[in-house]
Amino acid sequence: MTKFIVNGQERELNIDPETPLLWALRDELRLTGTKFGCGAAQCGACTVWVDGVPTRSCVTPIEDIAGATITTIEAVDTPEAKAVQAAWAAIDVPQCGWCQSGQIMAATALLAENPAPTDEDIDAAMEGNACRCATYVRIRQAIHNAADALKG
Amino acid sequence: MTIETTRRGFMATGSGLLLSLTLPLGAAAAKTGEAAVAGFEPNAFIRIGTDHSVTVLVKHLEMGQGPYTGLTTLVAEELDANWDQMQAVGAPANTPLYANGALGVQGTGGSTSMMSSFLPMREAAAAARQMLITAAAAEWGVPADEIVIKAGILSHQGTGKNAGFGDFAEAASKLPVPDAPKLKDPKDFVFIGKDRPRLDTASKVNGSAKFTLDHYPEGMLVVMVAHAPKFGAVVKSFDDTEALAVAGVEMVRQVPMGVAVYARNTWAAMKGREALVIEWDESKAEIRSSDAIFADYAKAAAEGGLTVEETGDLAEAFKGAEKVLEAEYRLPYLAHAPLEALDAIIEIKEGKAVLTYGCQFPTVDQMAFAGTFGIEPSDVTINVLMAGGSFGRRAQGSAHFAIEMAEVAKAAGRDGVFKLQWTREDDIRGGHYRPAALHKMRAGLDKDGKIVAWENVIATQSIMMGTVMEPSLNGGPDPFTFEGSAHLAYDLGTRRIGWSAMQTDVSVLWWRSVGHSHTAYAVETFLDEVLEAAGKDAIEGRLELLSAEATRERAVIEKVREISGWKGRKGENGKAYGFAFVKSFGSYVAQVAEVEDKDGLPRVTRVWVAVDCGLAVNPNLITAQCEGGVGFALSTALYSEITLAEGGEVEQSNYHDYPLLRITEMPAVEVAIIASNEAPSGIGEPPVPPLAPAVGNAWRQLTGRTKRQLPFARAEA
The missing domain is CATH 3.30.365.10 (Aldehyde oxidase/xanthine dehydrogenase, molybdopterin binding domain)
Structure with a gap:
């Protein structure tokens, strides 16, 4: 039995404790916004927050995060998240969309730490999140726009 | 604005107008009235709900390139709808209803979605519009030609009546479908030609999009x-x-x-x-290594292959050449590696x-x-x-x-x-790759630096042969293997293009821009080298090779020269500039890449793109495809290579050894779209081919050598 808090709710899962968080979220809890891309922490499509830290859920066994607080794309609603999602929508960042939940979780965490990131800061925070459609021009722009919006 | 993607959403039927229309394949019959006699083989593209929603059934796969938004734009335009009432859903498999007029089967490929649907979808919507007006005229007791539609509202000035589409959906569904609905004059377009937001963005930023x-x-x-x-x-x-x-x-x-x-x-x-x-x-397994396969390809190419284009006596033309340049290119197998396996x-x-x-x-x-x-x-x-x-x-x-x-x-x-x-490992190791290709190039210059002879022999495997697509080749050569090498707009003197059909057990498949994905690199880097050997500028030298009729080619080339501020191949502060032009899928794309040498690899800082894809239905999406196409092509040029080890095993397995471009390496991209009233042509694929040669041409300025075997990250043998 593994217990943790997912999107504000306490959840108990009686499954193989080695199960990666990604598959626990998807197959057990039906939180399908978090995507499977590589299964090897290489692409970032599965990025969620574990205790506020962007984490590759595809290589995180649930037994390692018992008691943790997990936030997924379905429930992320900090001011930074709202600004990031609005900025993403305003300039149509997604193409196929598969990586975008992970991109948004990573970008949101960046802005929570650093409200005015430079291009170098964005590179450092976002390098782990691959986009096969290469929407990077708009990802970078949207992060800057979100930062500006948060400044008010 | 919402997207219905669930089966339930699709299956849910309410009362409403289900519009029937004959497709391009049957269009000729419809125009003569035969289809009507046959009872309207119904084709459903548009559903207007009693709740005023307009659902467009999109027969092209939405995989990021934007047909949900693009085809919905066409319908909204001819219906004079309000954008907020529009939604899109994927059309189910039904070949008679949803065949792609450009492909002959129901399918998405070859950057044909907008090209093949531009008129049919507008006609479908124009017919629906006319039926709504007819229904309204009957109910209101006013002449149809006094009814106007604006932003989804039908209105009649004389009586002050107005209503939404849904109010007449049922009545309209009982009317006959007009044969030849009147299409809008392009000067009256409200949606077409303007930036539209994507219909699927909202669901893709909050995790609700259902794949x-x-x-x-x-x-x-x-x-x-x-x-x-x-x-x-x-x-x-x-x-x-x-x-x-x-x-x-x-x-x-x-x-x-x-x-x-x-x-x-x-x-x-x-x-x-x-x-x-x-x-x-x-x-019975393929046990050759990639190196062994390339060695076999080189042998085959040396034999000249099957002639697919010939314009005269090549041997004679080379005799008249003052200077002859030769090169051999090796382009690897490539996995598509979409994030969704x-x-x-x-x-x-x-x-x-x-x-x-x-x-x-x-x-x-x-x-x-x-x-x-x-x-x-x-x-x-x-x-x-x-x-x-x-x-x-x-x-x-x-x-x-x-x-x-x-x-x-x-x-x-x-x-x-x-x-x-499938998992990522299944995907990377699972074959169905862009075929490996070997290009043997030879060009002759006369004493004035004019190209008088040009030969390009390509050894590569056909994607069509051995599949249900093979009969469409009619026993002839597979054009997808040499597209972009033959029948070029440039005057290259006496030419011969040859193709050696290679066979391996490695399964191969169309890969974004297909043959152009390798021919563009060989042709445009070799040509650049030949032009430089003749003392010519990369852009001016190419313009000199174009005939007076090549106006669209000329326009994009001149446009990219202008927006990039082109001053020649050499730059300052360790930068060099590369140019390339490729026509593919009916569209014309010229690019300039600004490149530095970073630890032995090209670092591409800026890319300028000029594109003519006919009438630009949605510049926002065209620009996105150009930005993404540049990144996708750069990812490939820098890193992508599937190799077979000795014994035949694929050596790569996941993104750690088949790396994707990251945000750190993404150049700034500036896009200029040529204004055009020509029919829309492709945009998903055309931005891809010119990038690698543009980078390669700049790289030659930095290193003195053309990279002959991609990717750039590959260690030189």
């Missing part, structure tokens, strides 16, 4: 197949004891492509597959199948599944969902994935619901 992976029908088993480690190998024997001991694994079955594990969840399927012990029969939901019930997935070739998949499973195609329903990228991966002439779907369903031996799921 195949996100569907969990009741009782579903996840199926993973252990595939052969070499192309052409088959199962000799296997032991499933350990696999069946994994909690959640329900059963294990042998299928022609390997061994299938059926489990109650994904993790159990993965662990179960991992636990299989399989002995493979490799007696192949997946599908298969529901089998009482001899009928319902397939739900990002299906790119519904006609081909439907027939292949039916044939393999042993039922009629009409017993196979395909619900088409959005795909998390494809880049050609789901456009399978061999229908290998649909066949695998049928095999695992058949091997289960019972009704049920299965999710066939």
Whole structure:
């Protein structure tokens, strides 16, 4: 039995404790916004927050995060998240969309730490999140726009 | 603005107008009235609900390139709808209804979506508009020509009456479909030609977009197949004891492509597959390494291949040359590597199948599944969902994935619901690659620096041969192998283009921009070198090779020269500039790349793109395809290579050894779209081909040498 808090709710899962968080979220809890891309922490499509830290859920066994607080794309609603999602929508960042939940979780965490990131800061925070459609021009722009919006 | 992607959403029917229209394939018959006599073979593209919603059934796969938005724009335009009432849904498999006029089957590929649907979708909407007006005129008792529609509202000035589409949906559905609905004059376009937001953005920024992976029908088993480690190998024997001991694994079955594990969840399927012990029969497997394959290709190319273009006596032309340049290029196998690996939901019930997935070739998949499973195609329903990228991966002439779907369903031996799921490793190692290609180039310059002779022999494997697509070649050469090498707009003197048809057991497939993905690199870097040897500027030298009729080519080349502030190949502060131009899929694209040498690899800082894709239906999406196309092509040029080791095993397996471009390496991209009233042409693929040669040409300035074998990150032999 593994217990943790997912999107504000306490959840108990009686499954193989080695199960990666990604598959626990998807197959057990039906939180399908978090995507499977590589299964090897290489692409970032599965990025969620574990205790506020962007984490590759595809290589995180649930037994390692018992008691943790997990936030997924379905429930992320900090001011930074709202600004990031609005900025993403305003300039149509997604193409196929598969990586975008992970991109948004990573970008949101960046802005929570650093409200005015430079291009170098964005590179450092976002390098782990691959986009096969290469929407990077708009990802970078949207992060800057979100930062500006948060400044008010 | 919402997107319906669930089957339930699609199946939900309310009262409303279901518009019938004849497709391009049958358009000729319809115009003569024969189709009407035959009773209107109905084609459903538009559904207008009594709630005023307008749903567009999009017959092209939405895989990021934007047809949901693009085709909906066409409908909104001719209906004079309000954008907020528009929604899009993938059309199900139904070849008579939804065939692609450019492909002849229901399918998405060759950057044909907008090109093939531009008129049919507008006609469908214009007919619906006319029927709504007719219905309103009857109810209001006013002349139809006094009714106007604006932003989704029908109104009549004299009586002050107004209403929404939904108010007349039922009445309109009882009217005959007009034969020749009047299309708008382009000068009256409200939506077409303007930036439109994507319909699918909202669901893709909050995690609610539903892809195949996100569907969990009741009782579903996840199926993973252990595939052969070499192309052409088959199962000799296997032991499933350990696999069946994994909690959640329900059963294990042998299928022609390997061994299938059926489990109650994904993790159990993965662990179960991992636990299989399989002995493979490799007696018929491809055991050549990539190097050995290239050596065979080089031998074949040296023999000249089959002539696919010849304009005169090449030997004579080379005799007249003052200077001859030669080069050999090697372009590797490439995986498409879309982030969503192949997946599908298969529901089998009482001899009928319902397939739900990002299906790119519904006609081909439907027939292949039916044939393999042993039922009629009409017993196979395909619900088409959005795909998390494809880049050609789901456009399978061999229908290998649909066949695998049928095999695992058949091997289960019972009704049920299965999710066939590939992993990243299955994807990278699973073949269906962009074919490896070898180009042998030779050019002759006369004493004035004019190109008088040009030869390009290509050794590569056909994608069409050996698939259901082969008959369309009519026994002739496969044009996808040499497109972009033959019949160029440039005057290159006396020319000969040859193709050597190669055969391997490595499965190959269309890959974003197909033949152009390799021909552009060989042609445009070699040409650049030849022009430089003749003392010519990269851009001015190419313009001199164009005939007076090549106005569209000239316009994009001049445009990119202007926006990039081109001052020649050499730059300052360690920068160099490369240019390339490629026409593909009916569109013209010229690019300039600004490149530095960063630790022995090109660092591309800026790319300028000029594109003419005909009438720009949605500049926002065209610009996005250019930005993304540049990044996709740069990713490939820098890093992508699938190699076979000695013995035939694929050496790559995941993104750690088949790396994707990251944000850190993405150049700034500036896009200029040429204003045009020509028919829309391709945009998903055309931005890809010029990038690698533009980078390669700049790289030659920095290093003194053209990179002859891609990717750039590959160590020189």
